[in-house]
Amino acid sequence: MYGDPGSAHRYAPDGLTGEALDELIDRAYAEVAQAPRPTSALLDGSAAEHRRRRTEHRALAAVIHALPVCHGVSSSDERRAA
Structure with missing residues (x-):
């Protein structure tokens, strides 16, 4: 059984x-x-710090690319609007 x-x-x-x-x-x-055994970078935390900085940089780059471009109003446009 x-x-x-x-x-x-x-x-x-x-x-x-x-x-x-x-x-x-x-x-x-x-x-x-x-x-393989962990390298010194993994043991002392420098690899984790590098990864954190790289992740933050990518996140900031994505935000910057996502922001729309705004053109300032020129002085001639201000006079026409008034």
């Missing part, structure tokens, strides 16, 4: 048996163990 740990006839519709799942988990742990 499915779910019985002692049963030799376990049904797995997707083909992932307990052994296959254990092997996948072991592979994932092995990949994580091989991951």
